[in-house]
Amino acid sequence: MKYQLAPLFCRPWTLNGMSPRLIESHYENNYGGALARLNLITETLESLDPATTPADVLSRLKRDESAALNSTLLHELYFASLGGDGRAVPEAMAAAIARDFGSVDRWRQEFTTLANARANGCGWVLLTYVPRDGRLINQTTSDDSHSIAGGIPIMAIDMFEHAYAIDFGANAAAHIASFMRNIEWNAVQGRYEDALIMPPPRKLVQKQFDGTPSISVEEVAAMLKAGTPVQIIDARPKHYTTKSQDIMEGAVWRDPERLDEWIGELSKTEPVVTYCVYGFHIGCETAITLRKAGFDARYMAGGHYAWKAIKGPVKLLQ
């Protein structure tokens, strides 16, 4: 799988006026769905020979790929935008917003007006930094495919007719061939080097569990598929499992509060994977306790909902 699921960044139970149920469904179904589409389209593209695939098929797939990639990136950005109180804008951020929008209030007014204008429709409203101008703008998009979120273009061909009609008439192929013969690769490479300086989006950091080994849901799925022996412990709190209806296939639920009672069932020769609801506390703490007791234990990043978001098999929780 080329694209891997990101664990949920915000802690759903801390959000004000948004239910965990809403976040869980959005993460599992919409974000997980976009990622699944993206991986499927990518696999299809990789299986095709660009020399023999009809251009319209390739074009459609690439359009679908941008939409799925943007939906994936934007959902990650959305979940990573939640979790604060919304009121206190840190000083440096407030200064940058005031510089580019006049004031924080003016920015907030524009941003919310744009969001309201998308009501009953679809799309996104984004606060975007444009490195070229060193400034922030609000961007509104009507679908997922307008630009690759966070992408920094390093080469472009203009395919509007105005870019070639004077020389080539309607012969776009001649324009493309001419463009390909004229690429200034040193400049492209220079921009590529500049783009490399931009770090990737910050990963979820949980300082209190720093150094505790984790495993991704995709890695666990691969282990199960390969038949690698692994002991999977669902350590969701008891109060949670009483209202949950499903459990990861291949896992057993064990009460994290009563670890002393079940630790003796585990084998030290097989790896252990623990997980909780979203991957924030309980699964990590359980893995730490098991490691201290000499087990090869890791926590599954993203927990139960990350497993469901990659459509990992689940069964009824008895």
Ligand SMILES: [Fe+2]
């Ligand atoms: Fe969404």
